Amino acid sequence: MRIGIDVGGTNTDAVLMDGTTVLAAVKTATTRDVTSGITTALDELKRQRAFDPAAVNAVMIGTTHFINALVEADRLAPTAAVRLGLPSTASLPPMVDWPERLVKAISGRAYLCHGGHEFDGRHIAELREDEILKVAEEIDKHGIRSVAISSVFSPVNAEFEQRAAEILAAQLPGIAVSLSSEVGRMGLLERENATIINASLRELADRIVDGLAETLAAAGIRAPLYLSQNDGTLMDVDFARRYPVATFASGPTNSMRGAAFLSGVDTCAVVDVGGTTSDIGVLQNGFPREATTEVSVAGIRTNFRMPDVLSLGIGGGSRVRETGGKVTVGPDSVGYRLVEKALVFGGDTLTATDVAVAAGRAEIGDPSLVRGVVDRSLAEAALRRIAEDIADAIERMRTSPDPLPVVAVGGGSILLPDSFGDSGRVHRPDHFAVANAIGAAIAQIGGMVDRIFPVEPGQRRAVLDAAKQEAVDRAIAAGAKPGSVRVVEVDEVPLAYLPGNATRIRVKAVGDLQVEAVRG
Amino acid sequence: MAERLITEADLDDLAVGAAILGTGGGGDPHIGRLLAGAAVRAHGPAEIVPLDQVPDDAATFMVAMMGAPTVMVEKVPSIEQVAAAVRALARYLGVEPTHVVCAEAGGVNALVPVVAAAQLGLPVIDADAMGRAFPELQMVIPTLYGITATPMSIADEKGNQGIFDTIDNHWAERLARSATIDMGCSAMISLYPMDGATARKALVPGTVSLCAELGRIVREARAGHRDPVAAVVDRLGGAELFTGKVVDVARRTEGGFARGEATLTGTGGDTGVEFTLRFQNEHLVAVRDGTVVASVPDLICVLDAETGTAITTETLRYGQRVRVIAAPCDPRWHSPEGVELVGPRYFGYDHDPVRIPTEVAA
Numbered sequence: 042m043r044i045g046i047d048v049g050g051t052n053t054d055a056v057l058m059d060g061t062t063v064l065a066a067v068k069t070a071t072t073r074d075v076t077s078g079i080t081t082a083l084d085e086l087k088r089q090r091a092f093d094p095a096a097v098n099a100v101m102i103g104t105t106h107f108i109n110a111l112v113e114a115d116r117l118a119p120t121a122a123v124r125l126g127l128p129s130t131a132s133l134p135p136m137v138d139w140p141e142r143l144v145k146a147i148s149g150r151a152y153l154c155h156g157g158h159e160f161d162g163r164h165i166a167e168l169r170e171d172e173i174l175k176v177a178e179e180i181d182k183h184g185i186r187s188v189a190i191s192s193v194f195s196p197v198n199a200e201f202e203q204r205a206a207e208i209l210a211a212q213l214p215g216i217a218v219s220l221s222s223e224v225g226r227m228g229l230l231e232r233e234n235a236t237i238i239n240a241s242l243r244e245l246a247d248r249i250v251d252g253l254a255e256t257l258a259a260a261g262i263r264a265p266l267y268l269s270q271n272d273g274t275l276m277d278v279d280f281a282r283r284y285p286v287a288t289f290a291s292g293p294t295n296s297m298r299g300a301a302f303l304s305g306v307d308t309c310a311v312v313d314v315g316g317t318t319s320d321i322g323v324l325q326n327g328f329p330r331e332a333t334t335e336v337s338v339a340g341i342r343t344n345f346r347m348p349d350v351l352s353l354g355i356g357g358g359s360r361v362r363e364t365g366g367k368v369t370v371g372p373d374s375v376g377y378r379l380v381e382k383a384l385v386f387g388g389d390t391l392t393a394t395d396v397a398v399a400a401g402r403a404e405i406g407d408p409s410l411v412r413g414v415v416d417r418s419l420a421e422a423a424l425r426r427i428a429e430d431i432a433d434a435i436e437r438m439r440t441s442p443d444p445l446p447v448v449a450v451g452g453g454s455i456l457l458p459d460s461f462g463d464s465g466r467v468h469r470p471d472h473f474a475v476a477n478a479i480g481a482a483i484a485q486i487g488g489m490v491d492r493i494f495p496v497e498p499g500q501r502r503a504v505l506d507a508a509k510q511e512a513v514d515r516a517i518a519a520g521a522k523p524g525s526v527r528v529v530e531v532d533e534v535p536l537a538y539l540p541g542n543a544t545r546i547r548v549k550a551v552g553d554l555q556v557e558a559v560r561g
Numbered sequence: 562m563a564e565r566l567i568t569e570a571d572l573d574d575l576a577v578g579a580a581i582l583g584t585g586g587g588g589d590p591h592i593g594r595l596l597a598g599a600a601v602r603a604h605g606p607a608e609i610v611p612l613d614q615v616p617d618d619a620a621t622f623m624v625a626m627m628g629a630p631t632v633m634v635e636k637v638p639s640i641e642q643v644a645a646a647v648r649a650l651a652r653y654l655g656v657e658p659t660h661v662v663c664a665e666a667g668g669v670n671a672l673v674p675v676v677a678a679a680q681l682g683l684p685v686i687d688a689d690a691m692g693r694a695f696p697e698l699q700m701v702i703p704t705l706y707g708i709t710a711t712p713m714s715i716a717d718e719k720g721n722q723g724i725f726d727t728i729d730n731h732w733a734e735r736l737a738r739s740a741t742i743d744m745g746c747s748a749m750i751s752l753y754p755m756d757g758a759t760a761r762k763a764l765v766p767g768t769v770s771l772c773a774e775l776g777r778i779v780r781e782a783r784a785g786h787r788d789p790v791a792a793v794v795d796r797l798g799g800a801e802l803f804t805g806k807v808v809d810v811a812r813r814t815e816g817g818f819a820r821g822e823a824t825l826t827g828t829g830g831d832t833g834v835e836f837t838l839r840f841q842n843e844h845l846v847a848v849r850d851g852t853v854v855a856s857v858p859d860l861i862c863v864l865d866a867e868t869g870t871a872i873t874t875e876t877l878r879y880g881q882r883v884r885v886i887a888a889p890c891d892p893r894w895h896s897p898e899g900v901e902l903v904g905p906r907y908f909g910y911d912h913d914p915v916r917i918p919t920e921v922a923a
Binding site for chain 1 (some may be wrong): 806
């Protein structure tokens with residue numbers, strides 16, 4: 042048995058699962074301290090379905106706590122950024138493109154030292170121990186407790202970052218060190234930004250992880266604890282303490298994966314229709330496609346791996362209007378005030394929910410307030426508009442011409458038609474309200490490779506095979522059961538203007554948790 | 562046009578417009594925009610002067626980044642490195658520079674001269690040597706006038722500098738490319754030193770301010786809920802070739818150049834149309850239902866169907882909704898010498914240039 046928990050901004054959801062069967066599912070309110078909400082959720086689970094805490098093999102938790110801390114610029118630790126790259130990169134020092142408010146929130150200090158690699162692995166400059174020692178002094182003097190280290194081309198070679206981390210750790214016992222080579226990919230400033238954000242969250246991560254472990258122990262659960270990552274795989278608590286930033290987008294990822302799991306499809310589009318927006322994502326082999334472009338978080342440009350999600354301003358509360366014979370839906374919405382503003386609830390505003398009820402798609406509020414009142418052709422036109430816009434968004438998110446099943450979730454999914462183009466019948470899974478927690482519970486262990494490889498003529502297959510093996514090895518090292526690991530994603534992009542047919546290769550492998558395999 | 566300054570507030574627009582004139586290549590202007598911002602903050606805004614106001618005896622120095630855009634986002638260049646290239650060439654020539662010149666108004670190189678101008682305290686001329694982006698350094702209008710790229714300088718971020726004095730521009734490209742690789746695949750170069758009279762004759766006027774204007778047009782169209790793509794087409798005097806969706810992208814690298822072909826299928830008024838883009842860093846040839854409808858040297862730009870944001874050949878991928886537009890290049894590119902230098906055959910396509918249509922068949 043495993044327990045999946047999703048700690049969102051509003052609700053804490055939990056599920057108890059045995060293999061692929063959901064034994065119990067509960068929804069409780071998130072508490073400010075996070076942990077008492079989890080305790081309540083575990084109690085509720087037990088009430089619904091008594092279980093022996095010792096029979097739980099693993100607990101998986103997805104949380105938006107860390108990204109919220111950044112967005113609120115609250116609970117962040119004083120942080121130093123040390124970049125190894127001199128004499129290059131000095132014109133754009135760390136945090137050069139940050140909002141001033143966030144630099145202040147982390148009392149950010151930036152240091153530039155010699156080091157870094159060229160694209161082909163040569164050293165730009167040797168690492169200078171004396172410079173790192175001087176930085177250590179400064180860090181100590183300013184009472185900084187967390188350090189982000191970046192080095193030019195560290196995705197190709199991380200030796201300088203690791204060496205600098207050793208020196209700092211020796212000088213400053215207890216200092217938290219985050220390495221950019223572990224956080225992001227090519228693109229120095231964006232990778233460094235993600236690393237600095239990570240560093241600023243390290244103390245919070247310690248507090249949260251300690252709190253979670255104590256909470257589970259108090260409930261008698263001795264099973265290992267894992268946190269959900271952005272890409273739908275798990276990290277153990279030691280990794281979570283070091284890389285809290287990897288939880289940032291776990292919410293939408295778990296939601297999509299949970300919905301797909303409930304529908305029994307692993308390659309599909311997931312349309313989550315809320316009150317104000319519809320979020321559309323695509324799963325390939327059960328994992329969300331990642332955004333290839335830079336992602337801005339709280340006004341900071343980063344390049345860590347986030348699911349590619351397209352948001353449209355269409356939701357249950359979207360306002361419907363007719364002007365000059367043209368029917369529009371959204372993008373403005375009555376939002377959470379749907380229950381007082383919508384016509385079906387006695388309000389005065391025509392919303393998407395009203396047209397769905399008027400057209401007989403759903404029974405919400407008092408249907409008599411709209412049926413025969415709202416013009417039928419207007420309702421049909423509004424629903425057609427919604428169907429077209431969503432279909433268009435799904436089309437844009439597709440990655441191949443093969444038919445793509447559609448899974449609809451969220452309170453506003455009544456707005457959607459029964460089928461989209463060649464997708465067949467829209468899947469509408471039950472229990473989607475706890476899809477996030479299910480997404481956490483079903484997660485696996487992953488291994489990733491994302492680097493520039495020289496690909497000599499005739500060597501493409503050998504290079505790809507080596508990259509795949511490395512991803513598999515990494516998954517196993519992270520705790521995956523060896524026989525269960527499979528490669529789920531391979532992407533290669535040749536790079537312009539680099540000699541030796543340089544190609545960026547990304548491979549992702551995933552496997553089942555070793556712990557569960559051992560315990561059967 | 563009155564003299565004016567390029568301030569930090571202008572740089573976002575400049576970068577957006579530079580991406581459009583980059584015709585899919587030229588590198589993401591973002592890093593150039595950050596560098597220009599750093600240079601302007603440190604040294605004050607850069608003055609921009611119209612080409613026709615450059616005096617005969619001016620000493621103009623073209624400046625550009627050479628190398629791999631993917632390297633530049635990792636080993637971020639320094640602003641000193643840009644000025645160092647200009648100073649090295651000036652020292653070799655024994656001339657005091659008076660103006661900075663943009664080599665390539667598309668991509669990251671549209672921003673590099675702003676960096677140099679701010680740091681050196683010199684005006685940048687509102688002009689460039691291509692009127693767009695091209696992948697090799699001999700592919701400039703001055704080549705058509707027999708002006709040589711060299712003496713040219715090259716500078717890395719470590720302080721290494723070099724001078725090339727070559728027998729022709731192809732040799733300059735070849736030697737500079739080799740040195741660039743040794744310098745870590747990212748270097749700053751200064752080349753095509755010209756006096757003012759020559760520059761007035763051999764440059765494409767107004768292209769730096771055109772970048773800023775295109776950026777402004779796109780921004781204002783978005784804010785006013787108007788069609789940014791139509792606004793860009795209108796400003797460039799171009800034509801919209803196609804609206805549709807990317808359904809396949811095939812890439813391969815040959816000698817350090819990313820070559821490829823994207824297949825698109827039409828939507829809206831173009832439903833049923835098959836469209837092909839052939840690219841080699843930049844978009845070079847556009848084919849509609851088997852017929853070449855536009856090609857180098859004219860500009861082929863692929864823009865996001867809704868936002869008007871330029872899409873580079875490296876980020877093209879399945880599912881993108883795009884509109885393909887073409888715009889006329891500087892007419893001198895259509896001369897026999899121009900076509901020989903940058904026409905389809907130079908890039909390995911066995912046909913003559915197809916100039917953009919004034920009307921696209923429905």
